[in-house]
Amino acid sequence: MEASSEEEHLTKSENKQGGACAREEKILVLVRLRPLSAMEIARNEVSDWECINESSILFRNSLQERSMSPTAYTYDRVFGGDCSTRQLYDAGAKEIALSVVSGINSSIFAYGQTSSGKTYTMLGITQYTVADIYDYIRRHEERAFVLKVSAMEIYNEVVKDLLSTNSTPLRLLDDPERGTVVEKLTEEILRDQKHLKKLLSVCEAQRQVQETSLNETSSRSHQILRLTIESCACDVIGKGKSAILAASVNFIDLAGSERVSQSLSVGQRLKEGCHINRSLLTLSTVIRKLSKGRHGHVNYRDSKLTRILQPCLGGNARTAIICTLSPALRHVEQSRNTLLFARCAKEVRTNAQVNVVMSDKALVKHLQKELAQLEGDSRTPVPTSISDHIALLRRKDLQIEKLEREVKELIKQRDLAQANLEDALCEIKNGHSSHQCKRKNGDPYHPSDDDEDLSDGTSSSVSNRRNFLKSSLYQGLEESTPGSDKVSNTICKDVCCFMMNESRKNESTDPLFQTAGKDNVRGSALAVSGNGELEDEEIMSSSPREVSLPQNSSNYGSPGRGVHDVQKTIDTRLGDSPVEPSPWSLVTDLSSSGCLRSSRSSTCTPHLMTSQNLEMLQPNEKPSPNLSTKLLRERSPHSKRRIPPLNYNDDNARHSRNNSEFSVGSAQLDELSGQNRVPEDEGIPSIDTFVAGMEEMAKLQYDKDASDNQVGETDLKLQVVAKNVRDVGLDPIQNVIGTLSDWPVEFERLQRSILELWQTCNVSLVHRTYFVLLFKGHPADSIYMEVELRRLSFVKETFSKEDLEVDDGRTPTLASSLRALRRERETLSKLVSRRFSQEQRKWIYEKWDISLDSKRRKLQLIQRLWSDTKDMNHIMESAAIVARLLRFSELDRPPKETFGLSFTPRIIRKSFG
Numbered sequence: 045m046e047a048s049s050e051e052e053h054l055t056k057s058e059n060k061q062g063g064a065c066a067r068e069e070k071i072l073v074l075v076r077l078r079p080l081s082a083m084e085i086a087r088n089e090v091s092d093w094e095c096i097n098e099s100s101i102l103f104r105n106s107l108q109e110r111s112m113s114p115t116a117y118t119y120d121r122v123f124g125g126d127c128s129t130r131q132l133y134d135a136g137a138k139e140i141a142l143s144v145v146s147g148i149n150s151s152i153f154a155y156g157q158t159s160s161g162k163t164y165t166m167l168g169i170t171q172y173t174v175a176d177i178y179d180y181i182r183r184h185e186e187r188a189f190v191l192k193v194s195a196m197e198i199y200n201e202v203v204k205d206l207l208s209t210n211s212t213p214l215r216l217l218d219d220p221e222r223g224t225v226v227e228k229l230t231e232e233i234l235r236d237q238k239h240l241k242k243l244l245s246v247c248e249a250q251r252q253v254q255e256t257s258l259n260e261t262s263s264r265s266h267q268i269l270r271l272t273i274e275s276c277a278c279d280v281i282g283k284g285k286s287a288i289l290a291a292s293v294n295f296i297d298l299a300g301s302e303r304v305s306q307s308l309s310v311g312q313r314l315k316e317g318c319h320i321n322r323s324l325l326t327l328s329t330v331i332r333k334l335s336k337g338r339h340g341h342v343n344y345r346d347s348k349l350t351r352i353l354q355p356c357l358g359g360n361a362r363t364a365i366i367c368t369l370s371p372a373l374r375h376v377e378q379s380r381n382t383l384l385f386a387r388c389a390k391e392v393r394t395n396a397q398v399n400v401v402m403s404d405k406a407l408v409k410h411l412q413k414e415l416a417q418l419e420g421d422s423r424t425p426v427p428t429s430i431s432d433h434i435a436l437l438r439r440k441d442l443q444i445e446k447l448e449r450e451v452k453e454l455i456k457q458r459d460l461a462q463a464n465l466e467d468a469l470c471e472i473k474n475g476h477s478s479h480q481c482k483r484k485n486g487d488p489y490h491p492s493d494d495d496e497d498l499s500d501g502t503s504s505s506v507s508n509r510r511n512f513l514k515s516s517l518y519q520g521l522e523e524s525t526p527g528s529d530k531v532s533n534t535i536c537k538d539v540c541c542f543m544m545n546e547s548r549k550n551e552s553t554d555p556l557f558q559t560a561g562k563d564n565v566r567g568s569a570l571a572v573s574g575n576g577e578l579e580d581e582e583i584m585s586s587s588p589r590e591v592s593l594p595q596n597s598s599n600y601g602s603p604g605r606g607v608h609d610v611q612k613t614i615d616t617r618l619g620d621s622p623v624e625p626s627p628w629s630l631v632t633d634l635s636s637s638g639c640l641r642s643s644r645s646s647t648c649t650p651h652l653m654t655s656q657n658l659e660m661l662q663p664n665e666k667p668s669p670n671l672s673t674k675l676l677r678e679r680s681p682h683s684k685r686r687i688p689p690l691n692y693n694d695d696n697a698r699h700s701r702n703n704s705e706f707s708v709g710s711a712q713l714d715e716l717s718g719q720n721r722v723p724e725d726e727g728i729p730s731i732d733t734f735v736a737g738m739e740e741m742a743k744l745q746y747d748k749d750a751s752d753n754q755v756g757e758t759d760l761k762l763q764v765v766a767k768n769v770r771d772v773g774l775d776p777i778q779n780v781i782g783t784l785s786d787w788p789v790e791f792e793r794l795q796r797s798i799l800e801l802w803q804t805c806n807v808s809l810v811h812r813t814y815f816v817l818l819f820k821g822h823p824a825d826s827i828y829m830e831v832e833l834r835r836l837s838f839v840k841e842t843f844s845k846e847d848l849e850v851d852d853g854r855t856p857t858l859a860s861s862l863r864a865l866r867r868e869r870e871t872l873s874k875l876v877s878r879r880f881s882q883e884q885r886k887w888i889y890e891k892w893d894i895s896l897d898s899k900r901r902k903l904q905l906i907q908r909l910w911s912d913t914k915d916m917n918h919i920m921e922s923a924a925i926v927a928r929l930l931r932f933s934e935l936d937r938p939p940k941e942t943f944g945l946s947f948t949p950r951i952i953r954k955s956f957g
């Protein structure tokens with residue numbers, strides 16, 4: 045494949061413009077027998093096919109069947125089950141494919157029955173070819189190359205662009221010069237190999253792939269990937285006339301022929317199978333006609349496949365057809381058909397020629413322009429695809445949002461501090477209730493008359509006063525302790541009232557799903573009101589001190605009643621009877637339990653640790669054990685349920701994370717037993733599996749860091765947790781609080797990043813849902829959030845790895861994750877009618893702006909979930925819906941403390957032992 049000079053490139057083509065020198069040759073036919081699959085071996089199936097030499101394959105059983113000698117089939121090359129794709133590529137496909145760099149069109153087909161290994165083979169061939177093309181370009185600096193790629197699929201006789209998210213069918217046009225042209229097909233100019241790999245992943249993800257009884261990942265469409273290479277000698281650029289070589293190589297992965305009796309297809313699969321078989325029949329008819337010479341009419345126009353591939357079938361292209369066979373005896377008839385097709389194909393002749401364009405200035409200019417564009421792209425990576433644009437916009441939006449949030453947060457903090465301080469000072473000074481107090485304008489910390497008053501007998505410095513307020517706030521919520529004075533109690537009451545009024549304001553806006561922005565008092569980034577608030581209020585009202593609650597505050601005396609009130613509001617909104625138990629209660633529970641409000645679930649100690657409070661607490665101002673005990677006593681009955689202990693060595697949990705065929709971050713079918721289990725037929729991992737996964741990941745990360753001798757921030761936090769766990773009787777949360785004074789801000793940052801990465805890495809929706817419902821912003825969550833962030837960053841990096849490695853089916857790739865996510869969405873969509881009543885579905889569709897007439901509205905709904913990473917309202921609504929589909933009640937969840945406890949033995953041994 046050496047063509048080092050322009051002359052060499054042109055020798056074969058000298059007649060193109062003035063008398064073409066076409067190269068007539070037969071189609072190269074390779075036969076590949078795949079090995080028996082694990083499933084086939086388990087069924088004791090045997091392969092009676094044998095490659096008796098480099099070019100012949102024999103079916104041994106035929107002797108017994110037909111009492112005649114076994115038939116040997118002979119082709120250009122045959123490859124047995126022990127041959128690798130690389131061997132096949134090197135032995136024939138390579139030479140054909142790489143003709144493209146010399147200006148000769150080429151095509152590599154994979155043809156065979158379903159599950160015989162077409163996609164497996166073509167993936168390898170494509171990757172090896174691309175690597176060789178780039179290698180060739182690197183070695184031929186004297187020529188300038190422009191590479192373009194396009195990809196399409198023919199699904200149910202409809203042509204679709206695989207590089208565009210627009211699924212509008214593409215039209216075929218007849219161009220007098222170029223033959224059949226696919227109108228509006230995206231053609232991307234390649235920046236580099238990495239860019240191509242990305243595009244291949246997009247194609248793979250967009251292609252119609254479904255599970256059938258014969259193949260878990262059966263391609264339901266014909267895929268044509270086209271790589272076009274234009275090149276000319278560098279030294280003639282800009283000097284007028286020059287020869288430009290332009291050719292394309294097509295990688296064609298046909299859908300597999302299938303027998304209905306074997307594939308057991310019904311419904312949509314059956315329809316697809318019919319289309320596939322029909323177009324393959326047309327293809328074999330065309331091949332059969334061509335094998336007999338080009339006499340008479342050839343029915344290229346009978347299918348879109350043959351129309352598009354006309355140049356590769358007996359036209360201006362070098363062509364190789366790889367016929368793949370399934371070895372199992374039960375597929376013998378299909379294999380024979382494939383071999384008959386291969387025999388005909390062997391007789392077809394093509395007429396390839398070097399495609400030289402004798403360029404005029406305009407053509408050279410065109411090439412120069414494309415080169416300049418490429419150079420520009422490589423200097424400043426300008427987005428050339430939709431996904432790049434979206435990613436860029438997202439990043440910008442994120443930056444803007446972050447700045448806006450920071451400004452808002454600062455203003456809020458300032459106003460709140462000012463208000464609290466002034467109220468407190470007025471209270472102290474006048475002995476009146478805070479609302480009678482007029483707030484002063486200006487800097488709240490600037491010495492004023494009030495400040496002077498306060499300074500008498502307490503503290504003269506502003507910072508002391510702040511600390512005083514912080515500790516008073518905390519103490520006021522605690523049991524009465526000796527030394528706590530009346531003033532601090534009163535301050536506390538006022539601040540509590542203020543907080544509750546604020547939270548009630550939030551509730552009134554949307555009790556079902558509240559947004560973070562409204563939750564300014566608690567300062568948590570992502571907040572959905574509900575349990576958190578109720579828990580806070582419960583604690584306040586259960587305090588021995590009398591807290592002056594606003595009107596109707598008694599409604600919030602117990603969590604149960606509070607939830608009921610919120611439920612009633614929701615029921616009213618939904619039009620349900622307020623008396624009957626609302627089917628929405630789970631959604632309500634989930635949404636109201638909220639994400640990331642800092643107040644803890646009933647299983648956790650610091651109910652009072654709103655992010656605002658946390659921020660104000662000094663490291664030495666920890667809740668007393670007394671308070672912890674009291675709060676623990678107030679746990680809800682649900683939290684007392686025994687949760688099965690988590691098991692590190694659970695193979696299922698381990699296996700689940702290794703399987704790339706499920707979405708990143710989720711598990712395979714949940715095989716763990718337990719009460720949170722989702723029915724197996726739904727194919728969805730349970731919370732137990734999720735917990736086991738999180739725990740193991742955190743542990744692995746810790747082990748890795750420990751072995752690297754890198755004691756990072758996460759390690760320190762893990763150690764803190766471990767140490768606390770070891771010190772029996774202490775709450776593991778408390779010390780962590782001390783190390784995380786900026787936690788709410790940090791939490792928000794981590795969460796934003798995680799949400800973005802989930803989207804980028806196509807993380808399972810189930811995983812996302814469990815995660816947001818479990819990790820709501822308590823300081824102890826930091827460990828898991830950081831581990832999740834690291835893991836996702838790693839996955840993202842893996843996805844964008846530059847070198848083109850063969851997809852081994854085990855390592856998650858962008859494509860496999862997208863595929864898995866798509867499958868998960870389909871599974872979830874099937875649960876919609878089971879989990880929601882008709883009325884609820886109607887309500888949801890309307891809310892999510894989905895037409896009630898739409899045929900695929902369930903799938904549309906699921907596709908819309910988790911799509912907007914910046915809108916927390918949207919995120920929590922999505923989580924609530926997914927949770928409902930999973931029948932996951934937050935109240936069923938295992939306490940997160942279980943995770944932390946699980947670290948204890950390892951960490952003590954490594955860090956403290």
Ligand SMILES: Nc1ncnc2c1ncn2[C@@H]1O[C@H](COP(=O)(O)OP(=O)(O)OP(=O)(O)O)[C@@H](O)[C@H]1O
Nearest residue numbers: 078157158159160161162163164259262263299300
């Ligand atoms: N030569 C091979 N060595 C090992 N495994 C193989 C080989 N060929 C195929 N397989 C495996 O067999 C299974 C089916 O292969 P593949 O999906 O490529 O078949 P296919 O012909 O493209 O099927 P369909 O027409 O249904 O899309 C896959 O799991 C694949 O990894």
